[in-house]
Amino acid sequence: MALDTAHSTEALLSVRGLTVTLESEGKTRAILEDISFDLKPREILSVIGESGSGKTVLARALVSWLSAPLRVTSGEVLFSGSDLIADKAYAKSLAGREIAYVGGNPAGALDPTMTVGAQLVEKLRAVRPDISAADAKEKAIRLLGAVKIPSAERRYHEYPFQYSGGMMQRVMIVDALISDPALLIADNITQPLDVTVAAQILKLMRELNADFSTAILFICSSLPVACDAGDEVMVLHAGRVVERQSSANLVAKPEHTYTRQLIEELPTLWADDRKGRDTPPNRDQQAIMSVRGVAKYYATRGKTGKALVQAVRNVEFDVFPGDNFGIVGESGCGKSSLLRLLTGLERPDAGSIFFEGENVGEASSKRLRALRRHFQLVLQDPYGSLPPQSAIGSILEEPLKIHGIGDRKERRERARAAMSEVGLNEALYDSLPTGLSAGQRQRLNVARAMILEPRLLIMDETLSALDQTEQGKLLDLFERLQAQHGFTYIFISHDLTMVRRVCSRIAVMYLGETVEVAPNERLFFDPGHPYSRALLSAAPTLEERRYRPEDCLLEGEPPSPIDLPPGCAFASRCPHVFERCHKENPALTSRGNHALAACFLDSNTGAKDSIHD
Amino acid sequence: MFIASFLARRLFQGALIVLLVSAIIFTLLRVVPGDPVRLMAGGMAPEALIEQIAEDMGLRDPIYQQFGRYVGGMLQGDLGQSFVRPANGASVGGASFDDNTRSERAEVWDLIANTAPMTLQLALLAMVFALIIAVPIGVWGGLRPGEFPDRFALYLSSVFVSLPNFWLGIVLALVLSVKLKLLPAIGYDGFAYTILPALVLAVEIAPFIIRTLTVSVAGVMGQNFIDIAAVRGLTRNQIIFHHALKNSAVPLLNLLGVQFSMLLGGVLVIEFIFDYPGLGLLTINAVMQRDFPLIQGIAIVTAAAFVLINIVVDLCATAIDPRLEY
Numbered sequence: 001m002a003l004d005t006a007h008s009t010e011a012l013l014s015v016r017g018l019t020v021t022l023e024s025e026g027k028t029r030a031i032l033e034d035i036s037f038d039l040k041p042r043e044i045l046s047v048i049g050e051s052g053s054g055k056t057v058l059a060r061a062l063v064s065w066l067s068a069p070l071r072v073t074s075g076e077v078l079f080s081g082s083d084l085i086a087d088k089a090y091a092k093s094l095a096g097r098e099i100a101y102v103g104g105n106p107a108g109a110l111d112p113t114m115t116v117g118a119q120l121v122e123k124l125r126a127v128r129p130d131i132s133a134a135d136a137k138e139k140a141i142r143l144l145g146a147v148k149i150p151s152a153e154r155r156y157h158e159y160p161f162q163y164s165g166g167m168m169q170r171v172m173i174v175d176a177l178i179s180d181p182a183l184l185i186a187d188n189i190t191q192p193l194d195v196t197v198a199a200q201i202l203k204l205m206r207e208l209n210a211d212f213s214t215a216i217l218f219i220c221s222s223l224p225v226a227c228d229a230g231d232e233v234m235v236l237h238a239g240r241v242v243e244r245q246s247s248a249n250l251v252a253k254p255e256h257t258y259t260r261q262l263i264e265e266l267p268t269l270w271a272d273d274r275k276g277r278d279t280p281p282n283r284d285q286q287a288i289m290s291v292r293g294v295a296k297y298y299a300t301r302g303k304t305g306k307a308l309v310q311a312v313r314n315v316e317f318d319v320f321p322g323d324n325f326g327i328v329g330e331s332g333c334g335k336s337s338l339l340r341l342l343t344g345l346e347r348p349d350a351g352s353i354f355f356e357g358e359n360v361g362e363a364s365s366k367r368l369r370a371l372r373r374h375f376q377l378v379l380q381d382p383y384g385s386l387p388p389q390s391a392i393g394s395i396l397e398e399p400l401k402i403h404g405i406g407d408r409k410e411r412r413e414r415a416r417a418a419m420s421e422v423g424l425n426e427a428l429y430d431s432l433p434t435g436l437s438a439g440q441r442q443r444l445n446v447a448r449a450m451i452l453e454p455r456l457l458i459m460d461e462t463l464s465a466l467d468q469t470e471q472g473k474l475l476d477l478f479e480r481l482q483a484q485h486g487f488t489y490i491f492i493s494h495d496l497t498m499v500r501r502v503c504s505r506i507a508v509m510y511l512g513e514t515v516e517v518a519p520n521e522r523l524f525f526d527p528g529h530p531y532s533r534a535l536l537s538a539a540p541t542l543e544e545r546r547y548r549p550e551d552c553l554l555e556g557e558p559p560s561p562i563d564l565p566p567g568c569a570f571a572s573r574c575p576h577v578f579e580r581c582h583k584e585n586p587a588l589t590s591r592g593n594h595a596l597a598a599c600f601l602d603s604n605t606g607a608k609d610s611i612h613d
Numbered sequence: 614m615f616i617a618s619f620l621a622r623r624l625f626q627g628a629l630i631v632l633l634v635s636a637i638i639f640t641l642l643r644v645v646p647g648d649p650v651r652l653m654a655g656g657m658a659p660e661a662l663i664e665q666i667a668e669d670m671g672l673r674d675p676i677y678q679q680f681g682r683y684v685g686g687m688l689q690g691d692l693g694q695s696f697v698r699p700a701n702g703a704s705v706g707g708a709s710f711d712d713n714t715r716s717e718r719a720e721v722w723d724l725i726a727n728t729a730p731m732t733l734q735l736a737l738l739a740m741v742f743a744l745i746i747a748v749p750i751g752v753w754g755g756l757r758p759g760e761f762p763d764r765f766a767l768y769l770s771s772v773f774v775s776l777p778n779f780w781l782g783i784v785l786a787l788v789l790s791v792k793l794k795l796l797p798a799i800g801y802d803g804f805a806y807t808i809l810p811a812l813v814l815a816v817e818i819a820p821f822i823i824r825t826l827t828v829s830v831a832g833v834m835g836q837n838f839i840d841i842a843a844v845r846g847l848t849r850n851q852i853i854f855h856h857a858l859k860n861s862a863v864p865l866l867n868l869l870g871v872q873f874s875m876l877l878g879g880v881l882v883i884e885f886i887f888d889y890p891g892l893g894l895l896t897i898n899a900v901m902q903r904d905f906p907l908i909q910g911i912a913i914v915t916a917a918a919f920v921l922i923n924i925v926v927d928l929c930a931t932a933i934d935p936r937l938e939y
């Protein structure tokens with residue numbers, strides 16, 4: 001770092017009155033207004049703000065990556081004294097060399113046809129031509145090792161598609177840091193990652209900040225993560241900086257109303273235990289859905305010929321009428337495959353699934369279609385799941401048509417009723433869904449699912465694309481609908497705070513298995529499986545943690561569900577692993593009070609309850 | 614390892630395809646009207662003689678027996694003998710039914726082996742010309758979608774597509790050969806004779822290459838890794854030549870494979886116009902003379918070439934984009 005001796009006390013980056021406008025249809029709108037702040041060498045400054053507040057636009061303005069219709073209309077971005085806005089050539093010469101950028105979408109960030117190693121070397125030598133190819137390679141491998149990519153030497157020669165999302169994000173961090181930049185702009189880098197992986201990346205970033213003395217502008221949309229990552233936090237609201245404080249002060253004494261509101265609305269995991277809905281439903285009645293030892297395998301062609309992906313294994317749980325049942329787990333743990341089994345889109349390879357006593361996995365396709373009236377699915381993606389060419393009204397009437405319900409007039413009535421019930425303006429009946437916001441789209445999806453008056457609604461990550469405020473509103477809606485129509489919900493989610501808030505009973509999945517099934521309170525205060533504890537330790541929260549990440553999770557990522565080794569699937573990351581874990585796979589065992597866990601350490605606790613309650 | 618199993622699988626599939634093609638052609642040729650023996654022996658030959666010749670040649674056996682014999686020969690590299698062509702030159706036929714040189718008919722394999730390299734040369738040269746015209750225009754258009762280069766590529770392609778090849782062939786021959794005396798046009802007597810027909814063919818296939826390239830380059834340029842490459846510090850040249858072009862190459866490669874197969878199998882019109890002694894001309898003559906063994910032989914060799922070209926294209930594509938290796 002040539003820079004930090006000369007400028008160690010002065011600001012490395014100093015933004016003055018930066019204004020960015022958006023020009024569309026002759027109108028101009030300010031996206032960023034009069035942004036000013038300083039960033040000292042080696043400092044980590046978090047930037048937080050709601051979706052649309054202009055965080056990404058700020059990041060792009062700093063790395064000279066704005067394109068029409070966005071334009072900087074006034075202000076300066078001074079990097080060690082010189083203005084990047086005025087001097088484009090200077091800005092270009094710094095790109096990738098002194099100012100590095102990592103975005104939130106690692107998936108498409110590298111050329112799919114070249115090995116990761118070759119691209120790291122290419123980038124380093126593009127910005128520092130004096131480095132020899134051999135030195136560049138050596139450095140790339142060393143840094144891949146430093147970000148904990150296992151067997152970096154071999155991985156260096158692999159292609160981007162052979163990396164998981166979390167590993168790819170680490171590669172992008174290496175890509176940014178390989179040229180020893182003075183400044184790193186990180187825009188939402190943990191957003192696409194699972195909580196346990198995101199926690200690892202954050203830890204890694206702080207270590208790198210210490211080792212490489214890089215200043216970091218850390219942009220994110222979650223307050224706990226921002227406070228955790230940065231020395232100071234800057235709050236962006238509607239394109240303006242509304243306050244900047246040290247992390248601790250911000251939480252203790254927020255100054256701006258927006259920040260105060262943000263902190264107030266922040267869902268909690270442990271504090272304020274009124275929030276958990278732990279009213280156990282009546283267990284004497286018949287379960288509405290009951291899943292018994294279900295498994296699903298997919299055949300794929302791996303490197304060495306045929307291979308079996310064990311997407312779902314040993315899944316067991318019961319859902320009772322009136323339940324809010326949660327299924328949590330990280331990406332790739334088999335949630336979506338399980339969902340396809342639950343809805344009868346695919347048939348299980350082992351075990352059985354009963355809906356109100358009827359075996360879904362063996363029902364004829366005609367019977368299945370009739371059954372689907374009673375259990376409906378609401379999908380994750382608010383953008384992909386609606387046909388863009390049909391009007392909202394006809395989207396809602398379509399399920400009625402398919403099931404041959406009502407005449408034209410009646411269908412219209414029901415569509416309108418459903419719209420008003422989920423809070424969509426009836427005037428939207430004839431318009432296309434393209435103009436709807438993410439929250440409105442999800443309301444439409446819910447309306448479409450409930451128009452057939454189902455008894456069970458399965459929500460697949462339904463809320464994960466929405467921001468905190470909109471999520472809250474939809475959860476209230478779900479609660480109201482449940483009270484009115486007696487729905488039972490299954491929420492599939494990776495978001496522990498959401499599950500904590502709405503679910504009465506929760507199943508935790510790891511690598512296709514249910515490793516723990518427990519009532520809400522029990523899971524959060526007395527988890528029975530080490531993986532549940534790891535999840536809790538990594539969840540972003542401002543509260544004092546009951547479980548510390550250092551104690552709960554070993555480095556690494558879930559092993560591939562292809563060719564699983566025998567024994568407990570969590571053994572490779574479990575801090576309590578012992579000999580038996582590598583030989584036998586623990587089964588779900590009761591821990592008393594309707595809580596079950598699949599871990600040898602816990603098997604001797606609790607009474608001999610029946611497994612299936 | 615991967616390559617070996619890939620080749621084994623694809624070659625096996627290819628052999629099946631060739632077998633199927635020959636079965637179909639074989640059957641079709643025997644159900645169309647017109648007795649080839651009558652043609653060979655001439656209109657004046659007595660019925661009894663025709664029957665005898667047909668019997669001798671095995672043409673009165675059931676089709677499956679004939680086919681079995683044919684496949685047996687094929688496996689040993691024997692595609693049979695032409696009905697009409699003698700081993701030493703001009704085709705026989707007409708009244709010479711009692712001509713005893715008839716037994717000296719040409720081997721189909723030799724006929725094809727003599728003409729195929731000519732067509733191969735023509736096809737390769739046409740491909741080179743087409744790429745020289747199409748790659749710069751297509752890439753330029755793809756880098757500036759919606760702007761002048763894109764429109765230019767579109768206009769030029771439309772013009773090329775709407776030129777009938779026989780007309781273009783005749784015009785070029787008149788201008789370049791008759792008027793300007795720059796290039797020879799008719800027949801074959803050295804490499805220069807290939808240039809004119811290759812040019813005409815290049816104009817014919819260039820629009821497809823231009824179109825494929827503009828679309829795929831524009832698509833690649835819109836992708837995230839290209840967008841972010843400048844922020845990572847790569848230069849514009851690196852972005853275009855190392856990344857954009859490589860990623861657009863797979864669709865182009867597939868197209869070139871198809872185009873090349875078409876050139877090998879069917880440059881009938883162009884070879885006919887320029888009297889170019891390639892497979893196309895051979896095919897035309899074979900069809901006009903009802904020379905069944907020759908038609909069959911050409912069809913089978915072309916099918917085999919299709920199969921091989923496809924294998925090569927797929928191998929190249931996986932070399933460029935490793936994700937295709939499944």
Ligand SMILES: Nc1ncnc2c1ncn2[C@@H]1O[C@H](COP(=O)(O)OP(=O)(O)OP(=O)(O)O)[C@@H](O)[C@H]1O
Binds near residue numbers: 052058
């Ligand atoms: N290329 C663009 N064209 C038009 N509008 C844009 C463009 N980029 C951003 N905007 C607008 O600028 C505003 C700020 O967007 P920005 O992406 O910076 O939000 P953000 O804070 O990063 O949100 P998120 O948390 O969802 O990432 C939004 O209103 C958005 O619609």
Ligand code: SF4
Binds near residue numbers: 568570599
């Ligand atoms: S069975 Fe063993 S490896 Fe598995 S979670 Fe329990 S202690 Fe860990």
Ligand SMILES: [Mg+2]
Binds near residue numbers: 055057188
């Ligand atoms: Mg953003």
